[in-house]
Amino acid sequence: MTPDIRPLVAGNWKMNGLRSDLDQIKAIADSIDAELAEKIDILLCPPMTLLYVATALAEDTALLVGAQDCHTSQSGAHTGDVSAQMIADCLGEFAIVGHSERRTDHGEDDATVKAKAQAAISADLTAIVCIGETEEERKSGRTLEVLGRQLEGSVPGGATAETVVIAYEPVWAIGTGLTPTPADIEEAHAFMRRTLADRYGAEGEKMRLLYGGSVKPGNASELMAIANVDGALVGGASLKAVDFLAICEAYRTQH
Numbered sequence: 001m002t003p004d005i006r007p008l009v010a011g012n013w014k015m016n017g018l019r020s021d022l023d024q025i026k027a028i029a030d031s032i033d034a035e036l037a038e039k040i041d042i043l044l045c046p047p048m049t050l051l052y053v054a055t056a057l058a059e060d061t062a063l064l065v066g067a068q069d070c071h072t073s074q075s076g077a078h079t080g081d082v083s084a085q086m087i088a089d090c091l092g093e094f095a096i097v098g099h100s101e102r103r104t105d106h107g108e109d110d111a112t113v114k115a116k117a118q119a120a121i122s123a124d125l126t127a128i129v130c131i132g133e134t135e136e137e138r139k140s141g142r143t144l145e146v147l148g149r150q151l152e153g154s155v156p157g158g159a160t161a162e163t164v165v166i167a168y169e170p171v172w173a174i175g176t177g178l179t180p181t182p183a184d185i186e187e188a189h190a191f192m193r194r195t196l197a198d199r200y201g202a203e204g205e206k207m208r209l210l211y212g213g214s215v216k217p218g219n220a221s222e223l224m225a226i227a228n229v230d231g232a233l234v235g236g237a238s239l240k241a242v243d244f245l246a247i248c249e250a251y252r253t254q255h
């Protein structure tokens with residue numbers, strides 16, 4: 001945690017979720033009480049097919065809703081793509097960009113991720129920019145070098161704490177049940193904080209830095225207590241309301 005930074009717990013449903021799962025979104029939205037809402041922001045990013053219904057379910061609750069990607073343009077001849085403006089039109093407030101699965105599956109490089117983040121910001125969304133090293137990069141001692149390069153290449157100039165959130169997701173920790181040691185996470189987040197503060201000054205000091213990769217109810221408290229970890233980006237454990245809410249609960253007794 002970072003004093004004076006409001007934590008964000010974000011759920012990324014990835015390519016999961018059918019209409020029959022809308023009850024999970026409703027359960028999450030309806031379970032966020034005033035005490036928890038006062039302490040943290042809680043965000044859910046369902047697949048695009050459920051986005052508009054999700055924002056309707058979240059209306060008049062503290063649940064925030066976002067998307068998992070956006071295009072670099074706001075409209076045009078891009079079959080199958082969805083723009084940041086369309087996400088905002090569906091009342092989404094966030095867009096994840098540069099998730100490692102998109103970097104791998106769709107060949108998205110840092111320049112593309114930066115353009116997507118810029119498109120999100122231009123549509124008044126907050127961009128959650130994902131970065132993280134592969135297993136091979138960690139084993140060869142290049143983690144911080146990779147994070148520095150990705151921050152430089154993926155985060156737009158002029159980013160502020162309002163417009164950008166950074167999610168550190170070691171690729172090898174995603175969906176594997178493995179997590180870095182608390183010391184390794186602390187080192188990575190301290191590095192990101194220094195880098196962002198050097199580049200963005202006071203805004204970099206306030207930017208939210210999430211940890212993602214096998215966050216579960218059982219390890220959330222330990223992970224969220226690490227210095228400069230201002231929340232979580234949760235994959236698998238966000239699919240069930242009871243698990244996602246248990247992760248959010250890690251904050252109830254803190255602050």
Ligand SMILES: O=C[C@H](O)COP(=O)(O)O
Nearest residue numbers: 012174175213214235236
């Ligand atoms: O966006 C979420 C991350 O990729 C983490 O996924 P996971 O919690 O299933 O490891």
